[in-house]
Amino acid sequence: MNATLTIAMLTITEAVRRRLLLAFVAITVVVVGLSAWGFDRLSHTHSITSGENHLAVPEALILFMFMFSFVVALSASAIASPAISAEIESGVLTTVVTRPVRRTEVLLGKWLGLAALLAGYAGVVCALEFGVVNSVSDFLPPDPLLAGVYLFIEGALLLTLSLFLSTRMPTIAAGVIGIAVFGAGWLAGVVGTLGNALNVSALRTVGQVGRFLLPTDGVWHAAIYYLQPASLISQRLAQGGNANPFEAEGAPSWAYLLWVACWFLIVLIAAVASFERREL
Amino acid sequence: MPETPGSSLGVSAAGATASPAIHTVALSKRFGETVAVKSLSMTVQRGEVFGFLGPNGAGKTTVVKLLLGLARPSGGEALVLGAPLGDRETRRQIGYLPELFRFQALLTATEVLRLHCRLLALPKRTWVEEGRQALKTVGLLDRSHDRVGTFSKGMQQRLGLGVALLGDPALVVLDEPTSALDPVGRHDVREIIRGLRAKGATVFLNTHLLGEAEHTCDRVAVIDKGTTVATGTLDQLLGHHSRVRLKVGGLGERWWSGLGRFGRCQQDEEWVSVEGIDPSQIADLVDQVVGLGGRVEAVIPEHQTLEARFLELLGEQ
Numbered sequence: 366m367n368a369t370l371t372i373a374m375l376t377i378t379e380a381v382r383r384r385l386l387l388a389f390v391a392i393t394v395v396v397v398g399l400s401a402w403g404f405d406r407l408s409h410t411h412s413i414t415s416g417e418n419h420l421a422v423p424e425a426l427i428l429f430m431f432m433f434s435f436v437v438a439l440s441a442s443a444i445a446s447p448a449i450s451a452e453i454e455s456g457v458l459t460t461v462v463t464r465p466v467r468r469t470e471v472l473l474g475k476w477l478g479l480a481a482l483l484a485g486y487a488g489v490v491c492a493l494e495f496g497v498v499n500s501v502s503d504f505l506p507p508d509p510l511l512a513g514v515y516l517f518i519e520g521a522l523l524l525t526l527s528l529f530l531s532t533r534m535p536t537i538a539a540g541v542i543g544i545a546v547f548g549a550g551w552l553a554g555v556v557g558t559l560g561n562a563l564n565v566s567a568l569r570t571v572g573q574v575g576r577f578l579l580p581t582d583g584v585w586h587a588a589i590y591y592l593q594p595a596s597l598i599s600q601r602l603a604q605g606g607n608a609n610p611f612e613a614e615g616a617p618s619w620a621y622l623l624w625v626a627c628w629f630l631i632v633l634i635a636a637v638a639s640f641e642r643r644e645l
Numbered sequence: 646m647p648e649t650p651g652s653s654l655g656v657s658a659a660g661a662t663a664s665p666a667i668h669t670v671a672l673s674k675r676f677g678e679t680v681a682v683k684s685l686s687m688t689v690q691r692g693e694v695f696g697f698l699g700p701n702g703a704g705k706t707t708v709v710k711l712l713l714g715l716a717r718p719s720g721g722e723a724l725v726l727g728a729p730l731g732d733r734e735t736r737r738q739i740g741y742l743p744e745l746f747r748f749q750a751l752l753t754a755t756e757v758l759r760l761h762c763r764l765l766a767l768p769k770r771t772w773v774e775e776g777r778q779a780l781k782t783v784g785l786l787d788r789s790h791d792r793v794g795t796f797s798k799g800m801q802q803r804l805g806l807g808v809a810l811l812g813d814p815a816l817v818v819l820d821e822p823t824s825a826l827d828p829v830g831r832h833d834v835r836e837i838i839r840g841l842r843a844k845g846a847t848v849f850l851n852t853h854l855l856g857e858a859e860h861t862c863d864r865v866a867v868i869d870k871g872t873t874v875a876t877g878t879l880d881q882l883l884g885h886h887s888r889v890r891l892k893v894g895g896l897g898e899r900w901w902s903g904l905g906r907f908g909r910c911q912q913d914e915e916w917v918s919v920e921g922i923d924p925s926q927i928a929d930l931v932d933q934v935v936g937l938g939g940r941v942e943a944v945i946p947e948h949q950t951l952e953a954r955f956l957e958l959l960g961e962q
Contacts, residue, residue, distance in 0.1 A: 367763070367766065368763075368764060371760065371763045371764060375752075375760060378751070379751050379752075382751040383751065455745075455747045456743060456745035456746065457747045457749060459715065459741075459745065460741065460743060460746075460761070460805070461764065462715070463713050463714070463715065463736060463739070463741045464737075464761065464764035464765055465733050465734060465736040465737040465764070465765065465766065466733075466764055467733065644710075644715065644716040644717065645710070645715040645716070
């Protein structure tokens, strides 16, 4: 456990010194600033009614959070893809794994450090964006904490997958595959939503299979659910159901959350097994 | 020192400290169809400096990786410090400088050493002194707070050597330890190796630079195409290949024909060379020439260099 924490701290230290966090926070502050201006304009516009405004603000917030969910997911892939492969290629890992530590501890330490960075980033993003929207538009999502947690989990799933790929593939291949799989998962979710809207079972199945194989889109929809106010949900229900990829039908089921946990554990165990067996 | 290969590699707690530092029996490694290491049997005793020599691509680094558990053998058996390959606890007693030495570029030299102290689970109170001592030994004390990314290759190799020395290891594995060093650095490495030997540590020196081995090793193994072609002390390897040249006056033609017991004799005007002479017999040879009435004007012993012997061994393959 000590070795795991040592590697986790090392991972965080290196990320901080690379100014990775600073760059992300700087970009985030700029985007949040722009969103503040946008929400301010939305709140002061006279071209929509106050009722429409109460629906437009959470919808706009979901769109902004969608962008941040992309940033979180892509960042997760970008920081996890080189975590093992680049250090094998450079030789940095050789002196670490020849110490009296298990490779499992090294991999879990990397995961822990990267996940802590991701959690920190997701936390900062949610705090800033929700704070800005609340102060400008007087709106706070019904469960901002759970929305933030699901945003982090979405990134953590892709982080785990990219770390697994990193144990076997060169950095670029792991990164490209991780991002491509994430994009495909999101697209499958959109196709599934279309299937629901058009009542085409084949398209609906694509969405369901996609959320099963890579649960990032399913988890993102869980985050959406906790961003939506009751008024938005009842309006959608009044319109006849889910026909928008930026809306969620309901809270994630326990069965689905259990599958997400299983998926995470399967990929993490696969990453550990792959790294343990890798010849350096 | 004779090799002691055997089929049994039993490990016992009592025998762990008495066991050789490294003992391999028919160790082999394949990468697909390519045989990198072929039935390698060797024994490295505790406390000796053992040179592992071979040309590029001979399989030296693969052997090192097998010994350190970085790769799995395809066949054969091996013990390192009396424990099976890759044994986690045993790694506590092993210092390793890899051929491809790279360290966390964003950490300072002190932080890299502290990281390894943590990974070695050394008592926290010793970290400062361990780090300071390692940096002093490799000549980096004045750069202790500089980031590794600002170091030259030679300085990074020195740091790697410092990392390998942490925790007072019983076995230090050095893979091409002077590849990036200038002559001063190479001299320093030799001194460090001698220091390790004086402390009773075993040094496994993997190199293709024969001068290093000649200066520091008690015994060497020459490896080519994944298998050993010769093992022994330098004297054993070179002893039968020494030659002495004598300049002798005052004797007639073929006066030397009776000296065949010393070695193979050959005359070139007033110079006679005796090939394969035991160096301890040179004085006897001179006595005998004087006894024959000769006037010995010069005696030039010529030992075969390790490089010449090395090339000869590889040529024999």
